Amino acid sequence: MDLIIRNASLWCEGETRCTDIGIGDGKIVAIEAALQAGARERDAETCLVVPGxxxxxxxxxxxxxxxxxxxxxxxxxxxxxxxxxxxxxxxxxxxxxxxxxxxxxxxxxxxxxxxxxxxxxxxxxxxxxxxxxxxxxxxxxxxxxxxxxxxxxxxxxxxxxxxxxxxxxxxxxxxxxxxxxxxxxxxxxxxxxxxxxxxxxxxxxxxxxxxxxxxxxxxxxxxxxxxxxxxxxxxxxxxxxxxxxxxxxxxxxxxxxxxxxxxxxxxxxxxxxxxxxxxxxxxxxxxxxxxxxxxxxxxxxxxxxxxxxxxxxxxxxxxxxxxxxxxxxxxxxxxxxxxxxxxxxxxxxxxxxMRLGDYGVKLGAPADLVCIDARSPTEAIATLAQPLWGLKRGRPSFTRPRPMLHGPG
CATH class of the missing domain: 3.20.20.140 (Metal-dependent hydrolases)
Incomplete structure (x- = not known):
């Protein structure tokens, strides 16, 4: 296993569940809570993770x-x-x-x-x-x-x-x-x-x-x-x-x-x-x-x-x-x-x-993942939530930092 995405919110059957995603050789090899394995980690911070x-x-x-x-x-x-x-x-x-x-x-x-x-x-x-x-x-x-x-x-x-x-x-x-x-x-x-x-x-x-x-x-x-x-x-x-x-x-x-x-x-x-x-x-x-x-x-x-x-x-x-x-x-x-x-x-x-049989957040699929700054699909569309980062076959493809507010003082 090369990478673990921690605290990913996945949308499953009408509700979100927080889990970890294990990635190896560019593919999804594990989807489970509190995944135990030795690998680099990236925290999704309970944001919505969807396939590309x-x-x-x-x-x-x-x-x-x-x-x-x-x-x-x-x-x-x-x-x-x-x-x-x-x-x-x-x-x-x-x-x-x-x-x-x-x-x-x-x-x-x-x-x-x-x-x-x-x-x-x-x-x-x-x-x-x-x-x-x-x-x-x-x-x-x-x-x-x-x-x-x-x-x-x-x-x-x-x-x-x-x-x-x-x-x-x-x-x-x-x-x-x-x-x-x-x-x-x-x-x-x-x-x-x-x-x-x-x-x-x-x-x-x-x-x-x-x-x-x-x-x-x-x-x-x-x-x-x-x-x-x-x-x-x-x-x-x-x-x-x-x-x-x-x-x-x-x-x-x-x-x-x-x-x-x-x-x-x-x-x-x-x-x-x-x-x-x-x-x-x-x-x-x-x-x-x-x-x-x-x-x-x-x-x-x-x-x-x-x-x-x-x-x-x-x-x-x-x-x-x-x-x-x-x-x-x-x-x-x-x-x-x-x-x-x-x-x-x-x-x-x-x-x-497009008849893409290998698509999705599922075991064996390519690790094509996007982390969206929302907790659910409804929120993502309603608020025009921004994608924060993406992985293409397990490799980082883009990063979009959150805006920072600079209050008085």
Whole structure:
């Protein structure tokens, strides 16, 4: 045994219990009170210890480009247009340097696993992929990064894009993305994505139904394709802002359809709040899907960041706890168990979405641990509690000291 974490508060079956965690060879080898062993020690001071936070949906390749873009309309179309223009000047070195800034912010806030979407099309080629692939290697000491290749600007209407997606999959990308609402034929893109995913035996993570009206909604079609291909548990959809516009009866019917098909849902609060509701001058819709009814129906759900400091989201600091708190505010989450569920959606539920079988505070799992300055998940989300330190495979990955107050005298 190399290290013992003393006085760790773990959340188990709706309550916290204080225990010690033994770590050896980068894995958790003991979880018990008053652990007796000879090893270095670190005191968690009864703070909440959770497995490393998980970012299920982020875009490292186009982060930190606000200085190159103009935001006048605040719409999805403008964001894609401005980003496409900026992409023409991307280099591998540039993408790497910007993505590095965001990755380091995420690490400092407790994120230890990440799925990043990488745009591939003839306009940028493999530049973004090359940069993020190198970043993945360089930051493996603190974070496991999974690449999801996807066609932001269309697939059936952008010749050459499919070949690049396939190249990315052949080079090791584990997930295939999509953005049907920017294709001339959304259903044709969805069909092709499922066919390619089956050919390469990879998971699917789609940008879907990001709109302010119910026109051309594709969620039910994606559920049918998931069942047709037997891809349940391997498909996730992000945004789905159109779901937030539905009356309860249809919303609940789709919730059951998602659960039965095995399609997971990721909400991206910061982006969806920024982009949606631009057409209205009053009674503005929020565009953020309430996840508690979906979770109650059996749908796997996660909360994630999406974009940082670009036309899609002109803010962000890489904090998943902040994102979970933002979601809770927007969706009127107040019950203690539902607030605790917000932490699940950036930890255990996010791990289920990404099919991470080795995840958790359990014997034999990697010692990927984050100590949060709170006593329970409810408190962590409600108070925007800060991660104090983290271990990646038993090795320190970041430390964030508590603030000190200097009173009079």
């Amino acid at each position: 936070l998980i970012e299920t949906h982020i875009h490292l390749d186009k982060t930190c480009i606000l200085d190159r873009c103009r935001i006048a309309e605040g719409t999805v179309a403008e964001a894609v247009r401005e980003t496409a223009a900026a992409k023409r000047n991307f280099t591998t070195e540039d993408v790497y340097a910007r993505a590095k800034q965001t990755v380091e912010r995420c690490i400092s806030h407790g994120t230890m696993r990440m799925r990043t979407h990488v745009e591939l099309d003839p306009g940028i080629g493999m530049i973004g992929y090359d940069a993020i692939e190198q970043l993945k290697r360089d930051y493996a000491w603190a974070m496991d990064i999974e690449l999801c290749v996807f066609p932001q600007e269309g697939l059936t209407n952008y010749p050459g894009t499919e070949e690049l997606l396939i190249e990315g999959l052949r080079r090791g990308a584990r997930t295939l993305g999509a953005a049907p609402y920017f294709d001339i034929d959304p259903a044709a893109q969805i069909d092709r994505i499922f066919a390619i995913a089956r050919e390469f035996d990879v998971d699917i993570d789609m940008h879907l139904d990001l709109a302010e009206t119910l026109d051309r909604m594709q969620i039910e079609y994606v559920c049918r394709k998931t069942e047709e291909y037997g891809w349940g548990g391997r498909v996730a959809v992000g945004h789905v802002t159109q779901l937030s516009l539905l009356p309860p009866e249809r919303f609940n019917a789709i919730a059951m359809q998602l659960a039965n098909a095995g399609v997971a849902v990721t909400v991206l609060p910061s982006t969806d709040l920024h982009l949606m509701g631009r057409r209205q001058d009053h009674g503005i819709p929020r565009g953020v899907v309430p996840l508690e009814p979906l979770r109650a129906a059996g749908v796997t759900c996660s909360i994630s960041t999406n974009n940082v400091l670009n036309p899609f989201t002109p803010y962000g600091d890489g904090s998943l706890i902040r994102m979970a708190n933002l979601y809770a505010n927007v969706c009127h989450v107040s019950r203690p168990d539902h607030l605790a569920g917000c932490l699940d959606m950036i930890t255990s539920d996010a791990a289920r979405l």
